[in-house]
Amino acid sequence: MKQSRRNFLKFAGLSAAGLCLAPSVTALASEGGHGKAHEVVNANSLHAKRWAMVIDTRKLNTEEEINALAEVCHHIHNVPTIPTKQNVKWLWEATYAEAFPNQEDNYPSEDVEKRKFPLLCNHCESPSCVRVCPTKATFKRPDGIVAMDYHRCIGCRYCMAACPYGSRSFNFMSPRKYLDMDKINMKFPTRMRGVVEKCNFCVERLAVGEMPACVEKSNGAMTFGDLKDPNSNVRKALRENFTIRRNPAAGTEPGVYYII
Amino acid sequence: MLEKALKGGPKYWSWIIFLLLIIGAGFTVYLNQLQEGLTITGMSRDVSWGFYIAQFTYLVGLAASGVMIVLPYYFHHYKKFQGMVIMGEFMAIAAVVMCLGFIIVDIGSPQRMMNMIFHPTPNSILFWDMIVLNGYLLLNVVVGWTCLESERQRVEPPKWVRPLAYTSIIWAFSIHTVTAFLYAGLPGRHYWLSAILAARFLASAFCSGPAILLLVVFVVRKLTKYEPGKGAIGTLTTIITYAMCVNVFFFLLEVFTAFYSNIPAHGHSFAYLFVGSHGHTELVPWMWTAVAFAMISLALLIPPKLRYNQNLLPFSLSILVIATWIDKGLGLLIGGFTPNPFGEITTYWPTGKELMVSIMIYALGALVLTILYKIAVDIKRDLGELTTSD
Numbered sequence: 001m002k003q004s005r006r007n008f009l010k011f012a013g014l015s016a017a018g019l020c021l022a023p024s025v026t027a028l029a030s031e032g033g034h035g036k037a038h039e040v041v042n043a044n045s046l047h048a049k050r051w052a053m054v055i056d057t058r059k060l061n062t063e064e065e066i067n068a069l070a071e072v073c074h075h076i077h078n079v080p081t082i083p084t085k086q087n088v089k090w091l092w093e094a095t096y097a098e099a100f101p102n103q104e105d106n107y108p109s110e111d112v113e114k115r116k117f118p119l120l121c122n123h124c125e126s127p128s129c130v131r132v133c134p135t136k137a138t139f140k141r142p143d144g145i146v147a148m149d150y151h152r153c154i155g156c157r158y159c160m161a162a163c164p165y166g167s168r169s170f171n172f173m174s175p176r177k178y179l180d181m182d183k184i185n186m187k188f189p190t191r192m193r194g195v196v197e198k199c200n201f202c203v204e205r206l207a208v209g210e211m212p213a214c215v216e217k218s219n220g221a222m223t224f225g226d227l228k229d230p231n232s233n234v235r236k237a238l239r240e241n242f243t244i245r246r247n248p249a250a251g252t253e254p255g256v257y258y259i260i
Numbered sequence: 261m262l263e264k265a266l267k268g269g270p271k272y273w274s275w276i277i278f279l280l281l282i283i284g285a286g287f288t289v290y291l292n293q294l295q296e297g298l299t300i301t302g303m304s305r306d307v308s309w310g311f312y313i314a315q316f317t318y319l320v321g322l323a324a325s326g327v328m329i330v331l332p333y334y335f336h337h338y339k340k341f342q343g344m345v346i347m348g349e350f351m352a353i354a355a356v357v358m359c360l361g362f363i364i365v366d367i368g369s370p371q372r373m374m375n376m377i378f379h380p381t382p383n384s385i386l387f388w389d390m391i392v393l394n395g396y397l398l399l400n401v402v403v404g405w406t407c408l409e410s411e412r413q414r415v416e417p418p419k420w421v422r423p424l425a426y427t428s429i430i431w432a433f434s435i436h437t438v439t440a441f442l443y444a445g446l447p448g449r450h451y452w453l454s455a456i457l458a459a460r461f462l463a464s465a466f467c468s469g470p471a472i473l474l475l476v477v478f479v480v481r482k483l484t485k486y487e488p489g490k491g492a493i494g495t496l497t498t499i500i501t502y503a504m505c506v507n508v509f510f511f512l513l514e515v516f517t518a519f520y521s522n523i524p525a526h527g528h529s530f531a532y533l534f535v536g537s538h539g540h541t542e543l544v545p546w547m548w549t550a551v552a553f554a555m556i557s558l559a560l561l562i563p564p565k566l567r568y569n570q571n572l573l574p575f576s577l578s579i580l581v582i583a584t585w586i587d588k589g590l591g592l593l594i595g596g597f598t599p600n601p602f603g604e605i606t607t608y609w610p611t612g613k614e615l616m617v618s619i620m621i622y623a624l625g626a627l628v629l630t631i632l633y634k635i636a637v638d639i640k641r642d643l644g645e646l647t648t649s650d
Contacts, residue, residue, distance in 0.1 A: 085304035085606055098602035102525065128447055134386035135375040154375050155298075155368020158386055160308040164448025166601040170308055170368065173299035193297035194368030247601075250447035 044209025048226035050144040051123065051201055052255040053215070054237040060221035061115035066093035069118060069214040073199070076213050078190045080178035088169035090199040091120045091214055099258075100246060112260065118214070118222075121146060121167040121199035122246060125253030129159035129168065138196070144227070144255055145201045153195040160196060164250040168198045227255070261409060264638040265631045271483075272634065279627045286620020289613050290365060298368055301614040306606035307597040309366070311614050315621070316362035318468070318589035320439045321461070323355035323396065325469025327432035328499050329492075334425050340491040343640075343648040344477070347488070349404035350632035351473050352432075356397040358625035365617050385441045392435045399428040404632075412639045436461040443596060451529035451596045454517070460510045461588075467503035468584035470496050471577040476629070478574055484637050489648030494568055497577075501561040504580060508554055511587070529595040532605060540605045543594060546586050553583035 060066065070091045074081070079090050097104050099117040123146045129138050130146060137153035140146050160168045174193040184190060188204060191197055201224075202212035215222040225234040234257075237243075243257040268276075293300050303310040326348025332338035333345050364370055381387050403425050410417040440458035443449070454460075474496055480486050518526040531537050533547045557580035560566050566576070594608050610618070640646045 085306065086299055087305055089305070094602060098604065101601070101603040132384050132386065132446070134381050134384040134390075135372075135379045136381055137375070152372070152375055152379065153369065154372045156366070156386060157308045157368065158384070158442075160305075161443075161449065161597070162446045164446075164601055166306065169305055171297065172301075172303065172368075173297045192369075193299075196368075247448065252447065 042208045046206045046209055046211075048143050048232075049228035050125075050226060050255070051206075052144070052225065052227035052234050052257065053123075053201075053212075054223040054234050054241075054243060054257045054259060055118060056221045056223075056237075056241070056259045057115055057117055058259060060118065060218055063093055063116050065221075066091075066116055066118045069217050072213045072217050075183075076185050077188055077200075078175070078179055078184045079197075080175040082173075082175075082178045086170075086172040088171065088175060088197065090169075090197075091118060093117065094119050100244065102247060102249060103244070117258065119165070119167070119246075120214070120256065121201070122165055122252070122254030122256045123201055124255060126251065128162040128164065128250070128252055132158045132162040134158065141203075145203055146198075147200055147203060148197060150189070150191055150195045150197065155194040155196065157196060164247050164252065165254075168196050170196050261405075261412065261635050261639065264635040267638075268634060272630075275630065276627070279623045279630070282623040283620050283627065286616050286618075286623065289616040290620060292613065293365070293617060294370070298366075300611060302609050302611045304606055304608065306600040306604070307594065307608035309593055309597065310608055311593075311610035311618055312362045312366035314589045314593035315618055316359050316366070317439060317461075317592065318585060319355050319358045319362065319625075320393075320435055321465030321584075321588065322469045322472055323352045323359060323393075324432045324436060324462075324465045325355070325473040326352040326400070327429055328466055328470045328496065328503075329473075330425065330432075331429050332495070334422075334429060338495070340489055340495060340648070343645065344488045344492050344496075346404060346408055346636050347477060347480075347633070348473060349400045349407075350636060351469075351476065351629065352400045353397060353404065353632060354625045354629035355469075356393055356400070357628050358621050359393055360397070361621040361624055362618070365621065385438060385445065388438050389435075389442060392431065392438045396428065396431050396435050399424060399431055403428055408636060408639060411643065414643070433462065436465055443592075448601050449596050450518075450525045451592075454514060456510055456513060460507065460514070463503055463507035463510050464584050464588050467500050467507050468581055468588070470500050470503075471580050471584075474500070475574060475577055475581070476633075480633055480637065484641075485646050486637050486640065487647035492648065493570075493573075497561065497567055497573065500577070500580070501558075501567060504554070504558060504561065504584075507584070508558065528599050528603070532598050533591050533595045537599065538605045540598075540607055542607055542609065543591060547591055550583045550586035550591070553579040553586075557583060 060069075070089075070093070073079070073091045077090060079088050082088060093116040096108065096112055096115060096117060099119055105112075123144060125144065127138075127140055127146050130140050133139075134156060135152050135154055137149045138146065138159055139149070155170065157170055160170060171191050171193045175191050179190060202210070202214075205212060210216070212222075212224055215224045223233050223237045225232040227234055229235065237259070238257060241259040243259050245254045245257055247254075289300075301310055301312075326345075329341045329344050329348040333341040364373065367373055376387060376390055403421055406421050407417050437458045440461040443452035444454060444457040446452060474493065477486075477488055477493075481488070515530065518530050528537065532540065533543050535541075536544050557576050560572060560576035561580070566572055597606075597608070599605050637646070
């Protein structure tokens with residue numbers, strides 16, 4: 001009994017000493033950094049004042065071509081293929097009438113009527129999803145990319161109601177259920193159930209100096225660059241071609257242009 | 261005063277246990293939802309809000325029912341409502357509790373709910389809705405409870421209650437306006453994109469809310485000796501009638517704008533709801549039932565002879581409640597999401613599990629209401645003010 005009491009007192013004393021020391025040890029450990037992380041920027045990272053995309057639908061307009069892009073996009077971002085109406089889509093194809101519902105023509109050209117159009121998040125200049133988000137989980141970066149913080153999203157789905165392009169998906173169930181976990185891209189996180197997600201213009205690739213995956217895969221049919229730079233490739237494409245944007249009446253100023 | 265809720269007859273306790281059983285059963289389904297996610301609901305990528313948010317929207321209307329009693333009582337010194345003021349305030353408490361419950365069960369990641377407070381975002385209407393709903397709850401708890409306590413002590417209510425009561429009257433309008441703004445400011449959702457939506461919410465609330473309140477009061481009258489007084493019932497019914505007329509009128513204004521303008525997107529949701537679109541007619545029978553019930557309720561409420569007929573009144577009010585529920589608790593939400601931004605129709609219907617969770621919230625509201633009404637009625641009985649003679 002006596003023995004155990006002495007042991008207890010020893011233990012208590014040591015613990016108390018440990019507690020007193022602990023803060024100084026942590027202080028020592030963090031010395032030099034002063035608790036602030038270094039800003040690590042890849043030397044090759046791409047920058048723009050306003051990222052934008054121009055899609056030449058004369059070159060890219062079949063279901064197969066667009067599905068191939070979607071496959072690459074969905075693979076590198078670990079987007080699951082869910083066979084129900086609770087599916088998740090970052091990039092997909094649609095007809096002219098679906099892509100531009102207010103600009104439908106009663107006698108469309110045969111060519112345009114047959115075409116399929118790649119749809120994705122428009123990364124709007126004045127995004128209504130950002131306006132309604134109650135937690136700033138979706139936000140516009142200074143370079144115009146509308147990004148998501150999956151860890152802050154509470155899953156209220158207000159952004160889905162607000163997006164006039166149907167560009168957002170909700171993880172009704174755990175997306176991992178529909179992912180082949182042996183084949184996922186280890187460089188990009190998977191999501192959990194209960195959060196909203198969407199195309200991110202491949203910010204993670206821009207950060208290491210690569211073009212968005214769909215642009216890279218499109219054989220030149222998609223152009224990606226700085227809208228604010230008059231000499232950029234997107235401005236050149238816009239100067240030389242007639243382009244339209246989806247649902248201009250919504251006033252969101254989309255960052256994706258379509259050459260018809 | 262809470263001790264009043266602990267003393268009751270076998271009828272009272274069996275009702276409480278019944279509600280607790282429903283809440284328990286619903287909660288197991290909710291636990292399943294927490295495990296599986298919102299995939300257990302009928303919602304989809306296109307119809308991303310469903311039954312939960314629709315019930316929340318409808319119950320905001322019930323929350324404001326009290327204001328139709330409190331306003332004439334405080335602003336116009338309409339003394340006949342004295343016996344019912346507390347009933348209105350307590351109904352508001354139960355309704356706001358249900359509203360908040362429906363929001364919580366609708367959130368995909370409820371463990372992060374506090375992010376709304378940690379990262380306050382004034383540009384989001386949802387942030388303001390949280391403020392007005394919780395504020396309204398607090399106001400009604402403080403005002404209702406203090407007034408009842410003073411009544412029990414047979415003293416005048418403290419002076420500071422009056423400004424709070426006035427604030428709660430104006431606040432009641434804000435919970436509707438802000439909830440309507442949740443919908444009315446969204447580009448691409450033409451069924452909601454209407455400046456009159458907030459006004460429609462108010463009109464719909466001021467008929468459906470007091471109608472439900474009156475129906476509940478009739479039940480209380482049957483079970484206890486509580487008598488709100490013929491004058492109070494008559495005035496409230498008149499208010500309901502006017503509000504329903506305005507509600508129907510506002511809806512017709514929407515129909516005119518949508519169809520006379522001939523802008524396809526504006527009429528598409530109406531077409532889907534009332535005649536069907538692309539071969540989808542799921543909601544058509546519901547919407548026409550709402551139209552028929554609205555018309556019949558008006559036919560039974562507008563002529564004074566029928567309106568003041570106490571035997572007919574519960575029926576007229578019931579069909580009015582059904583009509584407004586279909587319009588706001590079903591059609592408004594589904595119509596807003598259908599057609600989707602691509603002009604396509606994705607059908608939505610709540611699943612059994614979704615309904616079970618909803619019933620849990622409704623039972624929770626009934627439990628809160630039962631306890632509050634039990635306290636109010638017992639105190640009124642002690643004071644000898646259970647009946648209003650007129």
